[in-house]
Amino acid sequence: MLFIKRSGKHITIAQVYVDDIVFGSTQPGETDQLVKVMQQEFEMSIIGELTYFLGLQVSQTKEGIFISQEKYAKNLLLSKFGLESAKDARTPISTTSKLLKDEKGTSVDSTMYRSMIGSLLYLTASRPDIMDTVMLTGQEMLTTEKVHQADVSLSEKI
Structure with missing residues (x-):
């Protein structure tokens, strides 16, 4: 409050x-x-x-x-999802990108995906520049596939 x-x-x-x-x-x-x-x-x-x-x-x-939120992003967020060795991304994915359903895609653990999105939402408190990307990837929570989790993993190492 x-x-x-x-x-x-x-x-x-x-x-x-x-x-x-x-x-x-x-x-x-x-x-x-x-x-x-x-x-x-x-x-x-x-x-x-x-x-x-x-x-x-x-x-x-x-x-x-x-x-x-550097400490949060590095120590908690990256280690929680095993992304310590992930390649840094200078910017999130393009705001004009479209995430499409991958008909042949492999489903992933939706709980883990939701946790990743939730963690990224909290990170937007100090990183409003990633809000569009986080919201875009958050739209895929009902049909989570490996390709979508890869998109989140790329945007998470910020």
Whole structure:
């Protein structure tokens, strides 16, 4: 759940996921005030500056806040599906590509295929450039064949 408080040109946010809370503000002192209020209401500990949350790596610099899922993609996603040695793809498959039914195709485990698509959907949080490809390959979940799983495997090593 995301809570947003706007005060003039400033914004304060609190993101709650199960028992984790991430919050911040563009207004000096507002975060400290939020911490005091939260600690009065809830038993909680402050870990410090956000660096990793729900598979998102967060880097805060003077230039801005940068979000990445490199650790998720490399360590979890690729090893989960045995793609560590797969060839890197510079870009996902073309958005004009059409995935066609392979009449002579070999069926594959649809549970594994759905898991691959789900994992890739989560990756689109920091990689919106792969959304078209993920959605295109996700359309084949009812008639999953080896050719479709190969398409996902190619787009997954990003």
